[in-house]
Amino acid sequence: MEQIVRRKAGDFRGPKPEILAPAGQKDSFLAALAAGADAVYCGLKDFSARMAAQNFTPAELAALIDLAHDQGAKVYLTVNTLLKSDELLPLGRQLAWVSRHAAPDALIVQDLAVPALARQAGFSGEIHLSTLANVSHPAVLSRLGTTLNVQRVVLPRELNVDEIKQMAAACPPDLGLELFVHGALCYGVSGRCYWSSFMGGKSGLRGRCVQPCRRRYTQGEASQRFFSCQDYSLDVLAKVLAEIPQVRAWKIEGRKKGPHYVYYTTTAYKMLRDEGQDPQAKKSALGLLENALGRPGTHYHFLPQRPQNPIDTQTDSGSGLLVGTVRGGRDKPCLEPRMALLEGDKLRIGYEDDEWHQTFDLPKSVPKGGKFYFKTPKGRVPAKGTPIFLIDRREPYLLEQIAKLQRRLDAFARTVPEAGVPFNLRLAPASPKQPRVRLMHVLRSPGQRMRKTTLAVWLSAEAVNAMHTSQITHAWWWLPPVIWPDEEEQWRLLIRKVMGHGADRFVLNAPWQVALFQRSGKLNLWAGPFCNIANPLAIRTFKLLGGQGVIVSPELGQEDYEALSSKSVLPLGAVIYGHWPFCVSRTAAADLQPEQPFESPRQEQGWLARYGSLNWVFPNWPIDLRGAQDTLAKAGYRLFVQLEEPVPRSVQIKKRPGKWNWELGLR
Missing domain, CATH: 3.20.20 (TIM Barrel)
Known part of the structure; x- marks a missing residue:
C-alpha cells in the first residue's frame, strides 16, 4: 500500500479532472485526504441525500474544510434533498451560517429552490446540480448558467460515452460536467425513484431510502433479486473521460462507506488518471478496486457497442468482500475465512433482508482457514452456507495516515457558533391566476x-x-x-x-x-x-x-x-x-x-x-x-x-387506502 501511495505522477496530458471522494464520517474524510483526493463531498446532519450516513456537525465541517484547503483539496457540501415549504427558512439559516463560518467551495443541490436560496444566504461559491436533478439531455445546458447560476452538472449514471460527449458538446465555456466513475448503482434513474417513499414515507429524494430494490422478489417459481444492481465501476475505461475537457470531475459514490473503501477507490482512480498507461499501475489500481469492499463491478451502459446489464440474478449482489460462509452447527456457528482477517474488521452475515442479518467487529485476527465462532441473537441463527462479507477494515498503515491527519485537524479546531446567523427568506407574493377547476x-x-x-x-x-x-x-x-x-x-x-x-x-x-x-x-x-x-x-x-x-x-x-x-x-x-x-x-x-x-x-x-x-x-x-x-x-x-395506466390482465389490483404520505407526512 505504501508503495502505491508514493508513486510519482505520470505523463498526464490535458486538463486533469478532479478525483472527487465521498465522506459520510470523519475518518472517511481523512482517508480521502490521505489518498490525495482533489475534492471531497460531504453533508451536514440535515438536508443531505444520505441521511443514513453519520454526516457532520457545523463545527466539524468548519475544521475539516480548513484542513482540506490546507492540503490543497476542495470541499463540496451536499444540500441535495427535496425541500418542503417549511424547510426553506431553516435551510436558508444553515446556508447563511455555512457562508460565514465554513465556506465550502461548492454546493451540490437537487431542488430548484436551492440556487436562489443560497444566493439569498450570501453563498458565493459554485452551484453544482446533483444527479438527482436529472439533467439527462443537452438542450438546457446552455441556459443553466444564466437562469440558475449553475457551474456544474452531475450527469446520470445511465449515460454511455457517446451520450456523455453529446452533453459535453452542448456545454458553454463556464459550465462543467461531473461523472460517477465508481460506486453503488440505484435501479431507478436518480430523481425518478419513489419506491421507499411509497412503502412508508422514507423518501429517497430526501436521503432516507430503505432500499426495497435490494430485496428478493418472486415471479412464478423464481425468487431472485430482480432489481438489485451491481456496483458501477469504470476502472480502466475512465481514461476515455480524460479526453473530454468538459468533464471536470470523476466522482466516487459512497458516503455510507468506511475509510478503507474511500482510500482504496480514491487511490485507484488517481493512479488510473495519472499513470493509466503504465501496465503495472493499471494492475495495481484494479487490485485496489477489487479489494475496496464494494459489490461486483459493471461498466453498465458506458460502452454503447458492449452494454452490460447491471442486474445478474445469478451473481451475488451483496456489498462487501465475500470471505466465507456460515459453517458448524446451529449451536456453534463459525466462519473459516478464505483470507486472513484483521482485528477490528467489520463483518456482515447474510443480507439486510435476511432475518438473521447482523454486523459485528471482529475481536481478534483470524488466519486464512482458521475458525472463528460467533454469537447470534436468540432466534436468528443463520442457515448453514449463509455468506459472510467483509464490509470495512482499518489496516495499520491507513490508521497511521488517519492519525497524522487527525493531529493536523486538531490544530484547525475552532469555536464557531452553531446557530444565530440572521437570515430573512424572500418569497415573491402569491399571485397565481385562478383557472376553473x-x-x-x-x-x-x-x-x-x-x-x-x-x-x-x-x-x-x-x-x-x-x-x-x-x-x-x-x-x-x-x-x-x-x-x-x-x-x-x-x-x-x-x-x-x-x-x-x-x-x-x-x-x-x-x-x-x-x-x-x-x-x-x-x-x-x-x-x-x-x-x-x-x-x-x-x-x-x-x-x-x-x-x-x-x-x-x-x-x-x-x-x-x-x-x-x-x-x-x-x-x-x-x-x-x-x-x-x-x-x-x-x-x-x-x-x-x-x-x-x-x-x-x-x-x-x-x-x-x-x-x-x-x-x-x-x-x-x-x-x-x-x-x-x-x-x-x-x-x-x-x-x-x-x-x-393500463393494468395487465394477470395482475390483480389490491384494495389498499392508497393515500401515500397524505396522513403520514413526507419524511
Whole structure:
C-alpha cells in the first residue's frame, strides 16, 4: 500500500479532472485526504441525500474544510434533498451560517429552490446540480448558467460515452460536467425513484431510502433479486473521460462507506488518471478496486457497442468482500475465512433482508482457514452456507495516515457558533391566476374522451398517429420523466409535429424539458409531478424558466400540500388517483417478465411495463386521494389528475387506502 501511495505522477496530458471522494464520517474524510483526493463531498446532519450516513456537525465541517484547503483539496457540501415549504427558512439559516463560518467551495443541490436560496444566504461559491436533478439531455445546458447560476452538472449514471460527449458538446465555456466513475448503482434513474417513499414515507429524494430494490422478489417459481444492481465501476475505461475537457470531475459514490473503501477507490482512480498507461499501475489500481469492499463491478451502459446489464440474478449482489460462509452447527456457528482477517474488521452475515442479518467487529485476527465462532441473537441463527462479507477494515498503515491527519485537524479546531446567523427568506407574493377547476385523465393511448374531463395523453408517435387533428389540438401532452441525449431530437420533432396541428398545452416531467420549446412564452407549459416540486421557491424558479403551472410532487403530506398552495406564484395541480410507479429505470433483469406480477416477501405485488426506452415498475394498488379533492380545492388547487395506466390482465389490483404520505407526512 505504501508503495502505491508514493508513486510519482505520470505523463498526464490535458486538463486533469478532479478525483472527487465521498465522506459520510470523519475518518472517511481523512482517508480521502490521505489518498490525495482533489475534492471531497460531504453533508451536514440535515438536508443531505444520505441521511443514513453519520454526516457532520457545523463545527466539524468548519475544521475539516480548513484542513482540506490546507492540503490543497476542495470541499463540496451536499444540500441535495427535496425541500418542503417549511424547510426553506431553516435551510436558508444553515446556508447563511455555512457562508460565514465554513465556506465550502461548492454546493451540490437537487431542488430548484436551492440556487436562489443560497444566493439569498450570501453563498458565493459554485452551484453544482446533483444527479438527482436529472439533467439527462443537452438542450438546457446552455441556459443553466444564466437562469440558475449553475457551474456544474452531475450527469446520470445511465449515460454511455457517446451520450456523455453529446452533453459535453452542448456545454458553454463556464459550465462543467461531473461523472460517477465508481460506486453503488440505484435501479431507478436518480430523481425518478419513489419506491421507499411509497412503502412508508422514507423518501429517497430526501436521503432516507430503505432500499426495497435490494430485496428478493418472486415471479412464478423464481425468487431472485430482480432489481438489485451491481456496483458501477469504470476502472480502466475512465481514461476515455480524460479526453473530454468538459468533464471536470470523476466522482466516487459512497458516503455510507468506511475509510478503507474511500482510500482504496480514491487511490485507484488517481493512479488510473495519472499513470493509466503504465501496465503495472493499471494492475495495481484494479487490485485496489477489487479489494475496496464494494459489490461486483459493471461498466453498465458506458460502452454503447458492449452494454452490460447491471442486474445478474445469478451473481451475488451483496456489498462487501465475500470471505466465507456460515459453517458448524446451529449451536456453534463459525466462519473459516478464505483470507486472513484483521482485528477490528467489520463483518456482515447474510443480507439486510435476511432475518438473521447482523454486523459485528471482529475481536481478534483470524488466519486464512482458521475458525472463528460467533454469537447470534436468540432466534436468528443463520442457515448453514449463509455468506459472510467483509464490509470495512482499518489496516495499520491507513490508521497511521488517519492519525497524522487527525493531529493536523486538531490544530484547525475552532469555536464557531452553531446557530444565530440572521437570515430573512424572500418569497415573491402569491399571485397565481385562478383557472376553473379541471379534472384531467392521462392516457397512454387515445380513447373515447371522458365527459367533463380534460383529455391528456403521454406523448408518443403511436398516440399521435392514432388521433384526429382536433384531438391533437385540444389534448394536453405529457412528456416522459426522462429523455436521454440520443432521444432529444426525436422528441423535439414530435413536439413540433403536434404543435403543427395546433397543440399548445404540455406537461413537462423534468423542468429542463422547457428547452425543447423554441417559443415557450406562447405555450401553456406545466411542471408535471416527476419534476418533484414541493416548495414555493422552486415554483418561482420554474416560472422563471417559462412555466405557467405546477402539478406538485405526489410525495407530499396533507400539511405540505396546504402550506404550498398559499405561497405559490403559479396555479397548482395534484395527482389524486392512478398508478404511480415505484420507479423508472433504463434497465431490467433479463429473467424478469414484463406485464407479469412479481411479489415481495411482504406480499406487495407489482409489475414492470416498458414504454419507449424506460422500464416503469408499478405497484398493484393506486394512489387514491379522491376523497381529499374538496380539501385541495378549498386550499386553492385547480387541476386534479388521474393517471389511467393500463393494468395487465394477470395482475390483480389490491384494495389498499392508497393515500401515500397524505396522513403520514413526507419524511
